[in-house]
Amino acid sequence: MTSKLQLQGPNRTDTYTFESYSISTRLISNMNRSSDIQPNCFFLSVNLERTHNTVVASILTSILNVLFSLLTSTGNVIILRVIWKKQELHSPSFVLLSGLAASDLIVGLVCQPSFVAYHIAELTDDFDAYCALRIIQSISSYTTIGVSLATLSGISIDRLLALTLHLRYNGLVTIRKIMLTAVVVWVVSTSVVLLRFWISNWFFVPVAVLLITFLITALSTWKIFQIVRRHQRQISQQQRIAQRRDVNVLKSRKSTITVLYVYGLLLLFFFPLFVTIFVESFTGYTTRMKIVYDYVTTAVFINSFLNPLVYCWRIGEIRRAVRNALRKNNNEVTILESTFRSVSKI
Numbered sequence: 001m002t003s004k005l006q007l008q009g010p011n012r013t014d015t016y017t018f019e020s021y022s023i024s025t026r027l028i029s030n031m032n033r034s035s036d037i038q039p040n041c042f043f044l045s046v047n048l049e050r051t052h053n054t055v056v057a058s059i060l061t062s063i064l065n066v067l068f069s070l071l072t073s074t075g076n077v078i079i080l081r082v083i084w085k086k087q088e089l090h091s092p093s094f095v096l097l098s099g100l101a102a103s104d105l106i107v108g109l110v111c112q113p114s115f116v117a118y119h120i121a122e123l124t125d126d127f128d129a130y131c132a133l134r135i136i137q138s139i140s141s142y143t144t145i146g147v148s149l150a151t152l153s154g155i156s157i158d159r160l161l162a163l164t165l166h167l168r169y170n171g172l173v174t175i176r177k178i179m180l181t182a183v184v185v186w187v188v189s190t191s192v193v194l195l196r197f198w199i200s201n202w203f204f205v206p207v208a209v210l211l212i213t214f215l216i217t218a219l220s221t222w223k224i225f226q227i228v229r230r231h232q233r234q235i236s237q238q239q240r241i242a243q244r245r246d247v248n249v250l251k252s253r254k255s256t257i258t259v260l261y262v263y264g265l266l267l268l269f270f271f272p273l274f275v276t277i278f279v280e281s282f283t284g285y286t287t288r289m290k291i292v293y294d295y296v297t298t299a300v301f302i303n304s305f306l307n308p309l310v311y312c313w314r315i316g317e318i319r320r321a322v323r324n325a326l327r328k329n330n331n332e333v334t335i336l337e338s339t340f341r342s343v344s345k346i
Contacts, residue, residue, distance in 0.1 A: 041131040043196045044138065045285030048122065053291055058119040061294045065112040068298075068305050072108030075308035076101045082321035089317060092178045093162075093255065096155045097311065097318075099182045100262075103147040104304035110140045112301050119294075139193050141297070142206065144304075146189035148266065149213040154181065155259050156220035159252045163227050203277055210274070217263055224256045258314040262307055269303035272296040 038046040079101040083089045118133035158178075162169050192209075196202045273296045280289050312319045 039127055039131075042135060043200075043202070044131070044134055045280075046131075047285050047287060047290050048127075049287050049290075051287060054287060055123070057291045057294045058123060061298045062116045062119050064298050065116050065301060068302055069108050069112035069116075072112070072301070072305040073105060075305060076105040076108060078322055078325065079308050079311055079318065080105065082318065082325050085325070086317075086321050089321065090175065092173045092175055093155070093158055094317075095175050095178045095182070096151060096158055097315075099185075100148060100151045100155075100307065101311075103144045103151065104307050106140060106144050107301055107304040111137055111144065114140065115297065115301070139190075139196075141300070142193045143186075143189050145206065145270070145300075146192065146209055147185055149209060150185045150189065151182075152259055152263050152266070153213045153216040153220070154178075154185075156217045156224070156256065159255050159259070160220045160224055163224060163252050203281070206277075207274070210270075217259070221256055221260060224252060228253045254314070258310065261310050261314060265303055265306055265310065269299050273300055 038048060040046070080098055083094050083098045083101075114133050114137035118130050118137060121127075121129035121133055158173065161173055165172060192205060195205070199205075276289065276292050276296050280293075283289060312322055
């Protein structure tokens with residue numbers, strides 16, 4: 001009897017130890033599984049895993065966006081100011097250009113600051129601020145992308161109408177109609193982006209917008225160059241009659257080439273973003289994809305800084321107006337400095 005009890009004692013102890021080990025193992029497994037679950041942020045994919053590479057990417061891209069936010073805002077404010085101030089720039093074509101500059105200004109004032117802010121919130125573990133700021137950045141970014149693509153297509157159509165309508169152009173294409181169209185474009189673009197809250201597979205929308213606007217711009221440009229070539233063949237036959245129209249044709253050709261430069265830059269900087277979106281649809285929002293998104297998004301934002309430089313390079317009226325505005329500001333600064341020195345001597 002005594003030996004039987006002695007045999008049962010160790011078995012009970014071993015059973016208790018095994019059960020305790022199994023329970024602790026299950027608890028640790030559940031804790032690890034729960035730590036892998038990422039919090040929800042509406043339509044956005046979230047990955048809060050923090051590594052050395054993610055921290056470096058966040059800090060580096062944030063510094064770049066702070067710098068280019070200031071440059072982008074300044075450059076596009078100057079473009080908008082000279083178009084607003086100069087009476088000779090009050091035409092449908094330049095109103096469309098100001099719409100493109102306004103879209104780029106939103107990038108500098110909203111998209112880039114919110115990009116930096118949500119990275120700071122992520123690094124400081126403030127998820128509520130991170131989620132809200134990232135939603136603002138996403139909505140504003142895709143809205144400005146849609147507006148920019150639609151505006152570039154509008155500029156191409158405007159130049160085509162200027163060549164085909166001739167004298168009827170000024171009566172049919174007015175500043176009021178262009179401004180109304182610009183408002184509609186902003187409203188539609190914002191509404192389409194807000195559909196992300198309800199449509200899960202939303203990313204087919206920007207792809208469709210890109211393809212449609214690309215076709216419109218490409219067809220309009222092809223038609224414009226057709227008209228230019230036909231007109232150049234007619235110049236030798238009707239030199240005097242075609243002289244006035246020749247000026248309009250050359251302006252339209254130059255404007256079209258400017259649109260191609262802007263559109264080419266846009267595609268150059270946007271292409272990595274669309275490739276990243278495509279790859280993410282297969283791999284998911286992994287840590288590596290998160291890092292790639294930081295860099296390609298920053299590249300897209302930098303495009304808005306380059307556009308004012310293209311305007312000054314390609315459009316003589318803009319270049320002269322900007323030069324005069326900067327010269328006037330320098331004179332005003334010189335006058336203020338001389339006044340301050342005179343007062344200080346007294």
